[in-house]
Amino acid sequence: MSDQTHGYKVGEPIRDTKAPEGPIEDRWDKRRFSAKLVNPANKRKINVIVVGTGLAGGSAAATLGELGYKVKSFCYQDTPRRAHSIAAQGGINAAKNYRGDGDSVYRLFYDTVKGGDFRARESNVYRLAQVSVNIIDQAVAQGVPFAREYGGLLDTRSFGGAQVSRTFYARGQTGQQLLLGAYSALERQIAAGTVEMHTRHEMLDLVVSGGRARGVIVRDMVTGEIETHLADAVVLATGGYGNVFFLSTNAKGCNTTAIWRAHQRGAMFANPCYTQIHPTCIPVSGDYQSKLTLMSESLRNDGRVWVPLAKGDARKPAEIPEDERDYYLERIYPAFGNLVPRDIASRAAKNVCDEGRGVGPGGLGVYLDFADAIARLGRDAVEKKYGNLFEMYERITGENPYETPMRIYPAVHYTMGGLWVDYDLQSTIPGLFVVGEANFSDHGANRLGASALMQGLADGYFVLPTTVGDYLADVKSFGDVDPADVEQAREAVQQKIDKLLSVNGTRTADSYHRELGKVMWDYCGMERTEESLRKALERIPELREEFWNNVKVPGDPEGLNQALERAGRVADFFDLAELMCIDALHRTESCGGHFRAESQDADGEALRDDENFAYVAAWEWGPDGPTLHKEALEYEYVKMTQRSYK
């Protein structure tokens, strides 16, 4: 079977996700008990590679080292503590029910499945909710300084998409504090000799031999040397691919190369079109813009979002009287108001800007106004709650948000899609495990706030160490790595580097990346249509062709060459962008972060098509185009309903 008009083939469905049967609350216990164990004496002889040192990778490497495996950990930064988990502001969800406000594992499970717009697996999400409570215990024991109340107990706050207070936080730096906790655990293992750390190393290919993932090819970014590292299992924790849009809230170095190479080596890529656009980011200020900065979702607790009622109203905000303002979220969604989930708030901002009512340069912004909050609570109280965010805003924009409303606009923030994994977090390549944002598993089509940190640490501290052990228990049957497989992977890496350096054209890799990002934002961004996606699918191959014939990458393969690093990443973004558009085109429904303009209800809200699309789209790579494998999603516990926040 094939679909010529969409440029892909349809293959066999995926029938087994390896989730145990039985009542959902017993499944993880069952899996843990059924998992084979590795004798402690044998663990010392088993090698595991972990790529990436964010919350998922850092915690995984530390835990595997502690368990006694011989671990090699890789990151492209100068130290593992810099991974982009560090930038997460808001908090981490956990079903502790310390407030006694009716929270439970089941409620966190329910909220996450619903928030994901019924496109996540029930078994995985339930396990995530179960494990969430252990994460808080672990982090506190490590010395993570969460916010506390005067009684000495942990404080929590509310977040979008939930009616209980279950978000633990450390001021506006929760990601930083949790990552430093994982980092310190990792450094402890490095000191103990169980983990060998390789900083400033970038993974450029995966070694697959005998049908199993057996190692990685990396480039030492300081010397330029191409190195081979072999192992009995490989864990990818390399984060999301939001930088395909060039402008995103991701760190500059975040890229898709590791997971894309794994995809080309046989790991299926699931739901690549599911991207999260965060509604409250600082707008673009010029052509030189290199990245976008998020302002925490928590600001929407007290800030009111508005635009002028009239098109093209160029007056200063203070000069626009109340009755000439449109507080559009409060108007359209009276029940949730300014606190609607991210996907809904983002699209509403886009709509008012498309109507010509946006504010600031280029009309791509809306106001987030704290005047009422300051009048009600006083400036001091507002400063206590949001002071650091206001300072950050002022540092970047030069405007004082106590006096004039913030200008905000949506920006790419997170990718729910990623490499397909089963219940054990194992990809379709045996021995290749994928954790954190790099996999697709738990957030469906839309991630709730404060759930990324939860998932990264759940995967790394608790899930992976169990499931990888089950796989490694059979290590004796793996056999030797075929040197030809290593040679072939090294060759591919070397050829790509040589090619990039030899084109010697007239445009920089960054300029192509910027153009690709614009194509993706315009045609595969907040709103997608068949027409826009077809345009993108026409433009991307043209641009890729031009890139490979006209890019200019200076310098040598040896030594530090940051332009070469960037060019290699951009090359892979082209291929990923194409798959994202194919996925977005084939999914003619709207769900979560994927809004197809053709599929909306009378009020302009996203309309799912459960009859035809209640499945995970897992794409297999092929030289002649991808093949789609569907994993049907069944909801035994949470009834599928159309989301409503009105």
Add this chain to the structure above:
Amino acid sequence: MGMNLTLKVWRQNGPSDEGRMVTYKVEDVSPDMSFLEMLDVLNERLILEGDDPVAFDHDCREGICGMCGMVINGVAHGEQRATTTCQLHMRHFKDGDEVTIEPWRAAPFPVVKDLVVDRSSFDRIIQAGGFISVPAGSAPDAHSVPVKKEDADAAFDAATCIGCGACVAACPNGSASLFTAAKITHLGLLPQGQPERDSRAKAMVEQMDLEGFGGCTNTGECTAVCPKGIPLDTIARMNADYLKASK
């Protein structure tokens, strides 16, 4: 109308190269640009002109990862207080300015290339004891040990260190005391950190010395340039803990 600036940038092709200042003109710089975006524009031009772009470290570009860092006009991260290089914006400069840009300079931070330095000595200080030993799965319930709010808040303040190394670059002695003290303070203020408090202080201070960082003479330059405002009194706390542990 943008600004025209003259940049004097440290260029050094590897650790064994002598290095030198090189002058570049940049034109039409927007006041809304970040400092690193200004360097991006310069680098794009250098690439097209066939020159080697200026190497510098950066990642999150929102002031939290700690990867960026340059000495700008003689001040680590530039003259804006409590600001990392990536969060410094060009509106703080004016047309015609001359701006010198140099790497962190300290023996334990050897130059890799241009403005990129090797800060792995910081990781080794953490390896010596900057942690609480707790294997995954062995932790008691988070509410089993209450922590006084003021201790938790003070621990948090110290824990906000981003490990950028500006403190070392600013210190006339090239001391890493503020960095080391921040971690000793963070963990030493919490009940969870007590069992290893003595051994931690001793091992971390000794590693700091072993790496070749200088001693602290209370100059206070470190805290003045610290993007997170880590207070100087953390160093007093470190010294007290170290002395107690050494008895």
